[in-house]
Amino acid sequence: MNVILIASDLLLGAGMLFVLTGAAGLYRLPEFFTRTHAASITDSAGAGLVLLGLLLRVEDLATGLRLLLILLFLMFTSPTASQALARSALDDGLRPLVRLGKRPR
């Protein structure tokens, strides 16, 4: 079953890449809404791919089912959390940066 192991390694590697991208984005991007997007990548794409990679390595059905449920729960909650964050910021009056160099009111 070497193909499955290789596929699992690829998925785990892709997940790690997304997490690192999210972290880099959180550090480097200029304003709040872009940073929220970067953080949400870590939560949904990064964690989701890592879970899929782990799913390919399970030994028995019970563990696989649990991982699947965790993945489902994650798919529900992380986008919701990011949306709630962005929504609260918008309601508070923060506006996205539309043109670099010019901050809109």
Next chain:
Amino acid sequence: MTAFHPINIALFAILVITALAIARIRQLFAAAMLSGLFSLACACIFVLHDAVDVAFTEAAVGAGMTTVLFLCTLALTDSREKSTPPRRSVPAALAALLTGAALIYASADLPKFAAADTPVQQHPLTERYLRDSATEIGIPNVVTSVLASYRGYDTLGETVVIFTAAIAVLMLLGRTAHAKTSDAVMSLHTRHRVLRVVTKLLVPFILVFALYVQFHGDYGPGGGFQAGVIFASGLILYGLVFGLEAARGVAPVRVLRRLVAAGVLIYGGVGVATLVAGGAFLDYDALDPGHPATGQHLGILLVELGVGITVAAAMLMLFLSFAGRRDAR
């Protein structure tokens, strides 16, 4: 797993950096969230140290309940702190460094990490708990059997501590005058439509999961404490998204007060029942004289139920007291 394993190094690094950031950051909302992150990273370390029950509790309590309580307090008080003057920070740093040096000097006497021949592992109690609990009690999760049966009296004291904390917070913060939630707050709730829909979908599953953890604590990580905290978290989520009045409608404070006491009564009641049946206090063998293992199962089930009820009601009462304080002012 013992020496410089990469995941150990990574988690320790996260913990140290987070602790230093908590010490330096003056915006308290950020410090509260970092303390939640600290608890979660520590829960990962607990899993690596094979302490799965403890990791479960730490994640639920530390990263969940404590963060909520901190945020509620910060909503009621100031959320920025003044910078520390040197007349406070220098003596404190000196004292911390001296204590740390003394601890590290003393740690030379500690046994090698994860060795199999340490005094902890060689103690005869280890054999008693790990070997005999299979025949005497017969449930796979040794931590639950030690917590609820071998050291059941300690757990009774712990349940009473939670009960006391809930009562004390009620005395300090619980005003019965409930102001109607203002229109500004209500419209805030209606604007978060995605959050409301997803919460309505998820809360039943959170509550069912709490019940699963409660009753599955004999066979895997779990038990009364974790279940109680998860149950309370589900209802706290409901209260945060739908408003305090909705949360109070589901869990009125007068019902919670009775539930908190009922849990402790169930626990003590099992002890009295064993006394009446002829054994010692909390000696579950007496509950079913012919089959002690069945008596143990029944005793552990009832006792964990009492713990779960008290913890859930107490955590809810804590949240409602803190959150209701703003309306009552």
Next chain:
Amino acid sequence: MIASHYSYWVSMALMMIGLYVVMSHANLVKKLIGLNVFQVAVFMLYISLGKRADGTAPILDSAFAAYSHPLPHVLILTAIVVGVATTALGLALTVRIHEAYGTTDEDDALKRDSAQGEPR
């Protein structure tokens, strides 16, 4: 020596950072956050004493022979829950202090206390 003891040292370093926060910061909520850090680091030290290299989680299973010691787990479970109870009580007192003195800074509250003679 380093490889066998460094996990204890990390816990002790975290304990000392938490202790420093409790002692040096004047803000009451920050003190409680520092106390939480101290507490969790103590739990880590305790749990690491029960770990066994060839062991597994103390859930009896026919596939495993050696288990990590369950007693530190039980004691720390109790300690975690007692810790959250104490933190909740401390935070409730902080809220009341803020309502009485208008500040959560300990130095300011003491100054107001000695200036007025008694709190409002």
